[in-house]
Amino acid sequence: MDLSNYYQILQTLEPYHAQLIAVSKNQPLEAIKSLYQAGQRKFAENRVQLLLERKERLPSDIEWHLIGNLQKNKVKKIVAWVHMIHSVDSFDLAVSIHKAAADHNRIIPILLEIKISSEPAKHGFEINKLLDSLKTDPWESLNRIQICGLMGMATFTDDTNQIHKEFKNLKLNFESIKKAFPQFTAFNELSMGMSSDYTIALEEGSTMVRIGSKLFS
Numbered sequence: 001m002d003l004s005n006y007y008q009i010l011q012t013l014e015p016y017h018a019q020l021i022a023v024s025k026n027q028p029l030e031a032i033k034s035l036y037q038a039g040q041r042k043f044a045e046n047r048v049q050l051l052l053e054r055k056e057r058l059p060s061d062i063e064w065h066l067i068g069n070l071q072k073n074k075v076k077k078i079v080a081w082v083h084m085i086h087s088v089d090s091f092d093l094a095v096s097i098h099k100a101a102a103d104h105n106r107i108i109p110i111l112l113e114i115k116i117s118s119e120p121a122k123h124g125f126e127i128n129k130l131l132d133s134l135k136t137d138p139w140e141s142l143n144r145i146q147i148c149g150l151m152g153m154a155t156f157t158d159d160t161n162q163i164h165k166e167f168k169n170l171k172l173n174f175e176s177i178k179k180a181f182p183q184f185t186a187f188n189e190l191s192m193g194m195s196s197d198y199t200i201a202l203e204e205g206s207t208m209v210r211i212g213s214k215l216f217s
Ligand SMILES: *Cc1c(COP(=O)(O)O)cnc(C)c1O
Pocket: 023, 025, 046, 067, 068, 153, 193, 194, 195, 196, 210, 211, 212, 213, 214
């Protein structure tokens, strides 16, 4: 596999001190192994089944991130080893992760996924619903999850102004939640940016970009 995109992306991230999460969905194992051999350790899948298959076949020191929809009844399958769940979009799901993590004596880092796109996205909190939930649901009782920040996906569009606006908005919400909930002591990560928009996301304060197609092409 040609690793020039990998090194170029790492170079772009460096001044921002942002992390690269390599999204390996749709990629052959050999390509994933090439990235691993080049030093990449953080990989992500958007489906639980794929995550399970990849994990079984790849080196055990890979940090696996889940970035796609998670159903409560699938939490048990990944909770023993998953490194971070980017896609927590309800209090109930957070409760399920908390309970399952207790069985494994783990604390699971999670991100709260917010709907920032103008498209009718299926997943993610409406920001107002999240703010309500943070005030009224007993998040602080979930001591087996660590709320590490927010995740969002911008509209798929050529209109870079709109993408800037959506990421800027997510960053503002990130800052205000961080300030309003100092009890979230690990609230430091902003997961935004994919192949088509990661440079915009970096300008707007991303700390983690999730890149697939551009990395592997
Ligand atoms: C597939 C996917 C990505 C990566 O998308 P690319 O355009 O291939 O970089 C990032 N985040 C999520 C949630 C995804 O499902």
